[in-house]
Amino acid sequence: MLHDLVVQYGPLIVFVNVLAASLGLPVPAMPTLIAFGAMASLHPGSIAPELLTVLVLAIFATLIGDSLWYLAGRVYGARMLNTLCRLSLSRDICVKKTERFFGRWGVRVLVVSRFVPGLSIVSVPMAGAMGTRYRTFLRYNGTGAVLWSGTGLLIGALFARQIEWLLAVASRMSGVALAVIAALLLTYAGYRWVRRQQLIRELMAARIDESELHALMQANDAPIVFDIRSPEHRMLDPFVIPGAQFADERHLETIINTYPRERKFVIYCACPNEVSAAWMAQQLTKAGFADVLPLRGGLDAWRDAGRPLDPLPSLDDAPETSDTLGTPDTPAAATTALPKTL
Incomplete structure (x- = not known):
């Protein structure tokens, strides 16, 4: 058959x-x-x-x-x-x-x-x-x-x-056995989905809204803002929150040794759930940083609220260097060069 x-x-x-x-x-x-x-x-x-x-x-x-x-x-x-x-x-x-x-x-x-x-x-x-x-x-x-x-x-x-x-x-195999196998596959997919939702709920415990961040920046009490999007994503969306600095969660040790633990930090990424930003905030908090919060909604929330954005330098003007971490007082536009289009 x-x-x-x-x-x-x-x-x-x-x-x-x-x-x-x-x-x-x-x-x-x-x-x-x-x-x-x-x-x-x-x-x-x-x-x-x-x-x-x-x-x-x-x-x-x-x-x-x-x-x-x-x-x-x-x-x-x-x-x-x-x-x-x-x-x-x-x-x-x-x-x-x-x-x-x-x-x-x-x-x-x-x-x-x-x-x-x-x-x-x-x-x-x-x-x-x-x-x-x-x-x-x-x-x-x-x-x-x-x-x-x-x-x-x-x-x-x-x-x-x-x-x-x-x-x-x-x-x-009987129809029952095949049904069991299908049920196991569906259970695994369901388990992955539930675990993802649990992770998101755990990481959603602490957030800062774009309006709170904007108010802090207007009051000259601006926190250090980290943009942790990948260089490739920044090429697709070449704008940053004013004063933001590029950081890489793979280089946590460098960040921990560079920045003062008593400062306030806000981290944003590209994904709507801010999972990578929340994970980095969690790691910095464990390392002794007193006040680290992900930006709720990430860069899209800031943009949708009509807040100002700084453009990144064009690819033709940017020097060809690797993605590096800027110093605490270096403007975002000068800290990281974007790679050439492949």
């Missing part, structure tokens, strides 16, 4: 599955490619001739879905990445790590992004947001699609006998 199903609908099933996964739906596509590769190896006469067709369809489906994400990044820019922060089951700081990974390797990261969980969902729209030419995007993303699709089919062909045994076991 499975053989007949694959013979009749195999290429269509692979195309729909890969397209759905590429669009971001929670349906893994690699198992389908592996299963088809295994069936082609076990039935060389009836299924193997469809291998090239399936490979082409898988590549085409990947490019369709990824092109839509690329277009969304091109049109919406940083707002697209903020939306991904809001929807992701992973901590917001994972999105920032992906931004930095893209900043280091540029559009070349698309060649391997599908092999790294969570990387493609951010790197593809970021390629659009960073102004990558579509033909360049297609070249690298297409190469990645070929490698990813071909790897799935090849794994299936190499381990066909083992996969056949697994499929046989699955076919003998």
Whole structure:
């Protein structure tokens, strides 16, 4: 029965599955490619001739879905990445790590992004947001699609006998057993979501609103303001709160040794949930800093309230230096240079 199903609908099933996964739906596509590769190896006469067709369809489906994400990044820019922060089951700081990974390797990261969980969902729209030419995007993303699709089919062909045994076991399993497996997968996804909500609630305990920060700055009692967005995100949204200084939560020890513990600090990032800002505030508090608060709503809340913003220097004017921490009295615009567009 499975053989007949694959013979009749195999290429269509692979195309729909890969397209759905590429669009971001929670349906893994690699198992389908592996299963088809295994069936082609076990039935060389009836299924193997469809291998090239399936490979082409898988590549085409990947490019369709990824092109839509690329277009969304091109049109919406940083707002697209903020939306991904809001929807992701992973901590917001994972999105920032992906931004930095893209900043280091540029559009070349698309060649391997599908092999790294969570990387493609951010790197593809970021390629659009960073102004990558579509033909360049297609070249690298297409190469990645070929490698990813071909790897799935090849794994299936190499381990066909083992996969056949697994499929046989699955076919003998009762509906109750399959329901249990599905329930376990849903439970895991639910657990991740609940843990994320718990983390957000824990970190939401202390915040400062943009109106409070603005009042402090107007009263000449301005706290030290840290902008902890990644350099790549600052390229997409090249504005800062006046007087803000760029800081990197990976260099906590440097920050702890540089700044006075008795000063008031406000930290903001790009993601709507401010998780990375809240995490950094938590670490500084543990290190003995007396008053450290994340900015509720981050830079977007400050901007939406109509507060003033300072533009970053243009990429053409900025010196080519690495992302460094400024001194406490150095203006934001002079502390960090932005990298050139890749």
